[in-house]
Amino acid sequence: WHLRQQAPGAARIKMLLRCASASRAAPRRASFLVSKCVLSTTGGSSTPSPSSIYGDAKSWVLKYWKLKAALAVGGAGAFYLWYRSEDNINRMMRAFELGKIDIKPLDAIDKVDRPDVVKRIQMILQPDPKNKARNYFVIVGETGVGKSTAIREAVSGLPSPLDEEPAPRGVLYFMAPEDPGEFASALARAVDYDPNTIEVLGHLKSLLSNRTQEVPWGVLKGELAKLAIAYNAKHGRQPVLVIDAADFIAKQDTKMMRHLQNFAKTQADIEGLRVVFASSEGSTLHLMTASSSIERGAIIEVGDITNEQALAYLLRHEVPKERAEDAVANITGGRLIRLNNYRNRYAKFATNAHYRKQFDVVTNTTLLRLKLKRDHAFFKVLLKVGRLSTDDAEQLLSPDQLAELLKRNVIAQHADGTFTFHSRVETFFHEQSLSYFQLLLHPVRWFTG
Secondary structure (H helix, E strand, O other): OHHHHOOOHHHHHHHHHHHHHHOOOOHHHHHHHHHHHHHHHHOOOOOOOHHHHHHHHHHHHHHHHHHHHHHHHHHHHHHHHHHHHHHHHHHHHHHHHHOOEOOOOOOHHHOOOOHHHHHHHHHHHOOOOOOOOOOEEEEEOOOOOOHHHHHHHHHHOOOOOOOOOOOOOOEEEEEOOOOHHHHHHHHHHHOOOOOOOOOHHHHHHHHHHOOOOOOOHHHHHHHHHHHHHHHHHHHOOOOEEEEEOOHHHHHHOHHHHHHHHHHHHHHHHOOOOEEEEEEOOHHHHHHHHOOHHHHHEEEEEOOOOOHHHHHHHHHHOOOOHHHHHHHHHHHHOOOHHHHHHHHHHHHHOOOHHHHHHHHHHHHHHHHHHOOOOOOOHHHHHHHHHOOEOHHHHHHHOOHHHHHHHHHOOOEEEOOOOOEEEOOOOHHHHHHHHHHHHHHHHOOOHHHHO
16 A cells, blocks of 8 residues: 555565565565565555555565466467467468369379470469569360360479479469359368468367368468468479469459459569469450459460370270271360260260260250250351451350350350350351251252151
8 A cells, every 4th residue: 555655656666576576485475575665665654554465465466477377378379379370381381382283183094195285384383483474374275175184284294392303393273162252261271271370269169060160361362472472482483373263253253353363463563472363264254354463464275185186085095996086076076075075975875976966966955045046147157257256246146145155165265255166066057057058959858848
């Protein structure tokens, strides 16, 4: 009481510290020191009773230890957060160094020998430290051309840090989920980021509920930026993040796509994380390139494999040579998705003609769903000129119809915005055109059917 009321500020604090320090050995000695300090401060005047002095000293001692405990807990918590953050960065860096692929690796038999395409992709997956291009990239390819396969082959073909001469790949391949709302959490799992670094209780909750904690994109992009700085400092070049199936996001959540583009541009400007978007549908290319960010971007188009490569692929899968040659010439072409469908199902059909008939049924069903005829002006013009610009195409069909034809692999859209027939689909419309022409040449068929 006297310390609070009469002793000077600095002297009072000093006395209290002596009191608290003495309390480590004996609380009663602490109260004795307080009493002594009070007497020295008041010149030996009357003081409160010893019991009140002891109670007062005890309360200050308790406050002292509470403060010390709080500081200890705070220090331990700060150390824990620092350790978990460093651990996160190390695990994320290791994922990039190993060239992690977030889906099942390709079997040797499913790989396609196309070194030119793989080399082009590898050039953007291995940024040159001496010539840092401030770009983000878009790899576009029609559905089924094997674009994703080519990217995965390019990543797998990079030197591995597990070889005799370690060389970090610095690439992580990620397949975007169909639900854009799950994007950030799925990417966090792919890069080995632990979302419970900050929220300790979140870790306990996830253990008890057996559910993974969701990660906000705002948090994850900050961690990816830190990773890029650490990776650059360690290896002297940019890490690369490949986001495949980016069209899922572009179609369903344009706002999220803008956030990703802006993040990619910002990282490109500071030579941080290089982002590579891969899109399977030309219908979303305008969404992915509509942002001003694409001024710093580059578009790479992956097309069909050659007929020779297609034939070698079918032969490797033990398709009889005669049927394989006919299939490549009249059914599959160099479209990898059709090659896969054919080699999995050809044995169910006696001849390729039967297989082709079913293929035409699927195309015709798409036209019926869209209420389009084979001899529609769009198909006739495209059959004649071979390629249509976006403006010309939209004068003949609505954007929704074009999008559906793209989705159903009837037509294809290229990096320059033009439309063509999908590989080997042109034959379907060409045969209709011939049939109509033959009907005109033989009027008797009008009556005989």
